[in-house]
Amino acid sequence: MLQEGAHGKWTVSSSDESTEENSDSEKPSTSSLLDAARGRTSGPQYPCSEARKAAHKRKASPLKLGDKSFSTETPPAGKQRASQEGLGWCLSSSDEEPEDQEKHAHKETQKEEKCDAPKEHALNLCRDDELSENQQAEEYNETLGEAQDTWDLLNGGNPFRFFLTKVTGIEQSYNSGALHIKDVGWLVRQYPQEFRKKPLLIVHGEKRESKAELLAQARPYENISFCQAKLDIAFGTHHTKMMLLLYEEGLRVVIHTSNLIAEDWHQKTQGIWLSPLYPRLPQGTTGSAGESETNFKSDLISYLMAYNSPTLKEWIDLIQEHDLSETRVYLLGSTPGRYQGSDKEKWGHLRLRKLLKEHASSIPAQESWPVVGQFSSIGSLGADGSKWLCSEFQESLVAAGSSVTSLLKCDVPIHLVYPTVNNVRQSLEGYPAGGSLPYSIQTAQKQLWLHSYFHKWSAEVSGRSHAIPHIKTYMRPSSDFQKIAWFLVTSANLSKAAWGALEKNGTQLMIRSYELGVLFMPSAFGLDKGYFHVRGKMLSESNDSATYFPVPYDLPPEQYGSKDQPWIWNIPYTNAPDTHGNMWVPS
Incomplete structure (x- = not known):
């Protein structure tokens, strides 16, 4: 089946309806870790997600440009999903929604905590x-x-x-x-x-x-x-x-x-x-x-x-038993559950909304300031922006002071930073870096409207190759991108599973996943003007960290051009080689 949208043509199997997005799930396997600690191995170790598995395969067996010993036809989506049970310790990032997964086995992930090292x-x-x-x-x-x-x-x-x-x-x-x-x-x-x-x-x-x-x-x-x-x-x-x-x-x-x-x-x-x-x-x-x-x-x-x-x-x-009084950041987490009343504001995007209302300063003309989200995975957000992104989620991102802004329905510019195919192709790792960006064709083809918000991943490194992002950040910059009202670094990708979605006419927030991040507010750092200064470029000759907040990519973000496509992990890219001279054929 040929899918054509604003950012190019994508070939997908006609059986994609039977698979949906569980393959987006970032499930890197570390089943070999304890074997490695004992000094033995048991053959190739693959990550738990199909995207990361494909990356491992292509690193081990790269395909040079012009190699014809493969098929560019994406295999039937139903066959892309081998069982991951028994692979051991899977640390993952599943950002899909239930309507896209009900036909598949449930896959979970995990967090790691390292503890009690006395030096x-x-x-x-x-x-x-x-x-x-x-x-x-x-x-x-x-x-x-x-x-x-x-x-x-x-x-x-x-x-x-x-x-x-x-x-x-x-x-x-x-x-x-x-x-x-x-x-x-x-x-x-x-x-x-x-x-x-x-x-x-x-x-x-x-x-x-x-x-x-x-x-x-x-x-x-x-x-x-x-x-x-x-x-x-x-x-x-x-x-x-x-x-x-x-x-x-x-x-x-x-x-x-x-x-x-x-x-x-x-x-x-x-x-x-x-x-x-x-x-x-x-x-x-x-x-x-x-x-x-x-x-x-x-x-x-x-x-x-x-x-x-x-x-x-x-x-x-x-x-x-410890003194945490020196902490200057706010903790922002998500935990699975359905929350009502005051509990709604404990987690997810409503927690962010509450913190911004209580601690963000009202800055003149801030109503026109955009919001920027940057992430490495995307869930199903609905048939259009009104279903979640430009309604409840945006309302949380633009909250400031004691009153709720009336600028909704995408009146506030939204910039979503997600790598293009060329961003991945020209990265330090080349195409295999895309194994950490599990946006699937099955998800993308159902929300082409979202791609009009996309901006390139750009971290200026003297024109040389760059590192693909797995970081997730959200912020409210000024219209000239010289200031930011707040900055969040978190595990939460752009998904309802991570941030929560309102139910029962807005009286209940439902969250599926555990997430955790920290929110930087100028007031907590003694900045009474209500904003951090940022550079136009993240990196420059000056390194005055006390003055500038270290945003990890270039500002202002550059919108996708007419020929740019978002990275889709489970379709082939054979028209141009990556930084290692290889092509991407995930199957």
Whole structure:
């Protein structure tokens, strides 16, 4: 079947009605992690999503331009979806809606929390070089010598505590101030050898065979325990990415956009919010001690309590025992459920609406300021903008001050930043980077109206290749893009499953998935004008982080041209080679 829209022609199977969008689900598998920690492998390890599986396949078996030994016909959609049960530890991002999934098996995902490493360098933040075992050992020793530099970076130079991850293949100056986890094997081997037996709690959303496989793989490790994230609403996922790190010196919270798999920490643009090192409160302290002006402590505890798991009580108690008063960001999460009354404003986009009403300043002419959303996956948003994007979701994004703006129905410009095919083709990884952007033809063809809002992913790096985004951000910039009223970095993609959708004539908010992010408000940083300054380009010669907020892409965003197409992972691209000289044929 040939589908023609505003951004080109897409070939899809005539049987796509039987598959829908469950294949959009980002389910990177880390079933090999514990095997790797034991020094053995069991053949190729694929991610759980079809998109990431295709990326692995094309990295292992690239197709050069002009190679005719393949078919460009997209296979029947019903055949694209091999069962993922039993693949082990799946960390995913399912942003599809139930109307697009009811014919398929339910797939969930999970979050990871790394805990109780008693030394600061248990979380190694250093270069992203791919090294041999011996080189890695040598670099570990070098890292100890660089610890003071890292400590200064984490505790001094960045008042927003918002960082990007490092990538290779670009000028080193563009990695200035970026952080990374040292790649020495994954998960268990992320820790220095002497700390690998410290207690590690993994919060996950696996069920049935995949859960059994996860437990079996962890059986040799007595220090590893699990917490099951309950997903009582169908088609929800566990998509939060957070670490709670306990040290001898205190507690640190890390909220980020990367799954704890090698692919997500390699050559992707990701975001990390790294908390201060929170000291312990004096023994016997009770009540609201250690709370910040942003109520971060109580909100974090409320989020963990939403799991309704006795396993997390120890961590809730630990948070209670620490002083989180230095926190300057607001916590914004989603948890599965149907919420009414005041509970509606605890989670999802109504939580964002509430925070903006209470803490965003009313700025002259702000009514005309656009809203910008940037993401790596897209769910089904309805037949037109009025179904969700330009109604309830936009109303939350444009909220400010005590009154609700009357500018709805897309009167406020909406810029949606999502990579084009050429953005992916010209990236550091080339076409395989698109495995982390699981927007499917089955979803896209049903909402062509959405693509008129799309803007290119552009992170200026001296004309060279760039890292494809897996980060998700939302903000309210000024019309000239010199200021922003607020900035959010989160795990939540553009989907109703992540943000919630109103039901029962607006009296109930239904959320399917776990998500977590942090909201930066100028008032929390002592900026009484009500906005952050930003640069026209994210990177420049000046690096005055105290003045400019580090938006991770170029402003203003550039709208798609007439020949631009959004990246669709499950159709072939054979007209032009990527940065490695290869084509993309996902099947």
